[in-house]
Amino acid sequence: MIRLSINKDFTLPMLGKDVFVRLMRSGVEYDKVSRRFRIKEGADVASILAILKEAVREEISIELPCMICGNDAGCSECEFSSNCDRTSVASRCICKQCIKGGYYGYIEHLIPLFNAVKSEGGEVKQERRRKGGRER
Amino acid sequence: MWVERYRPKSIVEMVGNEDARLEAYRWLVGWRQGDRPLLLIGPPGTGKTTIAKALADEFGYELFELNASDERTKERLEHLIKPLLENANIYGRRILLFLDEVDGLHGTYDRGGLSALLSLLKDASNIPVIMAANSDSGEVMKELRKVSKVVRMKGIPPRLLLLYLEHVLESEGKSMSIGDRLRVVVECNGDVRSMLNMAQSLVGMGVSGMEPISYSTPIDAAINSFFAAGNMEEAVYALSRCEGFYTDPLFGYDSEKRRVDKLVALYSSIINASIDNDRMVRLLEALSYADILIARMNRLRIWSMLKYIDRIITYSIFNDSRGLSYSQYDMPYNLSSKAFNEGRVLRMIVDAIASRLHESRHNVVAYYMPYIPLILGRKSNSSSSSSTAVRIGEGYSITMDELEGIAKSLALG
Ligand SMILES: [Zn+2]
Numbered sequence: 216m217i218r219l220s221i222n223k224d225f226t227l228p229m230l231g232k233d234v235f236v237r238l239m240r241s242g243v244e245y246d247k248v249s250r251r252f253r254i255k256e257g258a259d260v261a262s263i264l265a266i267l268k269e270a271v272r273e274e275i276s277i278e279l280p281c282m283i284c285g286n287d288a289g290c291s292e293c294e295f296s297s298n299c300d301r302t303s304v305a306s307r308c309i310c311k312q313c314i315k316g317g318y319y320g321y322i323e324h325l326i327p328l329f330n331a332v333k334s335e336g337g338e339v340k341q342e343r344r345r346k347g348g349r350e351r
Numbered sequence: 352m353w354v355e356r357y358r359p360k361s362i363v364e365m366v367g368n369e370d371a372r373l374e375a376y377r378w379l380v381g382w383r384q385g386d387r388p389l390l391l392i393g394p395p396g397t398g399k400t401t402i403a404k405a406l407a408d409e410f411g412y413e414l415f416e417l418n419a420s421d422e423r424t425k426e427r428l429e430h431l432i433k434p435l436l437e438n439a440n441i442y443g444r445r446i447l448l449f450l451d452e453v454d455g456l457h458g459t460y461d462r463g464g465l466s467a468l469l470s471l472l473k474d475a476s477n478i479p480v481i482m483a484a485n486s487d488s489g490e491v492m493k494e495l496r497k498v499s500k501v502v503r504m505k506g507i508p509p510r511l512l513l514l515y516l517e518h519v520l521e522s523e524g525k526s527m528s529i530g531d532r533l534r535v536v537v538e539c540n541g542d543v544r545s546m547l548n549m550a551q552s553l554v555g556m557g558v559s560g561m562e563p564i565s566y567s568t569p570i571d572a573a574i575n576s577f578f579a580a581g582n583m584e585e586a587v588y589a590l591s592r593c594e595g596f597y598t599d600p601l602f603g604y605d606s607e608k609r610r611v612d613k614l615v616a617l618y619s620s621i622i623n624a625s626i627d628n629d630r631m632v633r634l635l636e637a638l639s640y641a642d643i644l645i646a647r648m649n650r651l652r653i654w655s656m657l658k659y660i661d662r663i664i665t666y667s668i669f670n671d672s673r674g675l676s677y678s679q680y681d682m683p684y685n686l687s688s689k690a691f692n693e694g695r696v697l698r699m700i701v702d703a704i705a706s707r708l709h710e711s712r713h714n715v716v717a718y719y720m721p722y723i724p725l726i727l728g729r730k731s732n733s734s735s736s737s738s739t740a741v742r743i744g745e746g747y748s749i750t751m752d753e754l755e756g757i758a759k760s761l762a763l764g
């Protein structure tokens with residue numbers, strides 16, 4: 216089974232130049248040094264999956280990362296795996312360990328991220344500051 | 352209602368789409384006059400409206416909400432929003448404008464709507480504007496993307512839905528079997544609101560276990576009360592009952608399949624009715640139109656529109672269908688469901704037969720269409736559907752060979 220991780224590096228067997236080029240065009244990146252692949256943010260995962268399905272005989276499982284700990288969420292063993300279209304759901308889930316923290320554990324993980332945005336003053340001010348713009 | 356009670360009051364309390372929510376938050380935190388509007392694109396139920404409401408709450412804006420596809424015309428957009436903008440300046444109110452379903456402004460049909468919206472966005476540059484769209488395709492969206500900060504939303508992974516469901520159950524002090532919890536999460540199509548509604552009704556009914564809930568009304572009774580209804584409202588209500596769980600669905604328990612079930616029940620009742628051809632043409636046309644709409648809504652995942660379907664069906668067939676009664680058609684249901692699922696296929700078949708027989712589309716729908724599934728489902732010479740088809744064919748002086756020729760040339764056999 217090939218595990219295709221979203222937002223995380225993964226390896227693939229040799230696929231030939233043609234498949235490789237098609238994958239690159241659909242938003243897959245390749246790091247020559249580590250020889251690992253990565254799916255770019257916002258890439259069309261469904262078409263990447265289709266290309267791979269055509270190219271390899273193995274089963275392909277898409278692994279979403281856990282938004283809290285960053286490890287694989289464990290999608291291939293998930294109770295919802297057959298009812299969860301990982302090509303169309305949001306690009307992160309939560310792993311079996313982190314889900315034990317419950318809803319409040321999830322929220323607590325997010326609060327600092329939102330607070331950070333607030334203290335940075337949001338995107339526009341940031342951009343303006345970077346440009347050395349007209350902000351007073 | 353749980354949906355109301357557990358509507359997130361701040362953006363951090365939502366589940367799923369963490370990056371999109373952060374981006375939306377970043378947009379409003381940094382917002383200043385003249386900035387681009389925010390365009391949220393994603394399927395229904397992923398929280399676009401909730402984001403707008405939560406942001407308004409959290410940052411002390413008064414939310415002004417408009418459905419862009421309802422207020423199609425240029426005049427309306429101008430009359431509704433322009434005065435609002437002027438007042439916003441006069442009274443110094445902090446207003447956040449939320450334009451829902453902007454993808455409903457069809458560029459080709461309604462050029463005026465789009466240009467009005469674009470000029471409105473220019474005028475509204477002194478207040479933050481959030482737009483929401485279910486679909487990303489088409490000219491309108493292309494234009495809107497150019498002038499907006501685009502944030503894409505996706506379906507919420509089932510595990511996160513379960514996390515939220517369990518939070519709500521715990522807060523309510525209610526319990527549900529794990530089977531029911533999983534089922535509710537799977538059946539809600541990634542829509543938090545429908546998940547909570549389903550869960551609340553399950554808990555309220557005291558139903559547990561994996562057994563489907565069954566209303567005491569089976570589909571034939573629901574359809575019969577539709578045909579017998581004295582007015583449109585009663586009829587709409589009767590139709591809506593077909594969509595509940597009932598004991599013996601032909602196509603399955605999920606709501607998409609139940610809608611097919613309902614249409615097929617109407618279809619079979621209509622084609623078995625002894626009514627004149629004009630009336631049948633009108634009824635079948637109306638039904639196939641409704642089916643095209645439903646197929647479209649399913650494809651685009653516009654669940655919010657589905658609530659109008661019963662109304663559309665009722666208004667279009669009410670008068671012609673008085674006095675009919677439920678009848679199960681003697682044909683393979685998978686065939687009819689196929690034709691019904693793909694309204695376009697139905698149209699294609701009608702067009703093909705029409706051109707082959709040099710008949711009008713109306714006549715084809717009335718005379719030939721109902722028999723095609725019969726012929727295709729025919730098993731050798733002895734089956735009952737075959738003899739029905741022969742009988743009907745003779746009635747219209749069409750031979751079996753002719754009918755079969757049509758079917759074959761359509762390559763449906
Ligand atoms: Zn984790």
Ligand SMILES: [Zn+2]
Pocket residue numbers: 288289290293295296299308508510
């Ligand atoms: Zn999963």
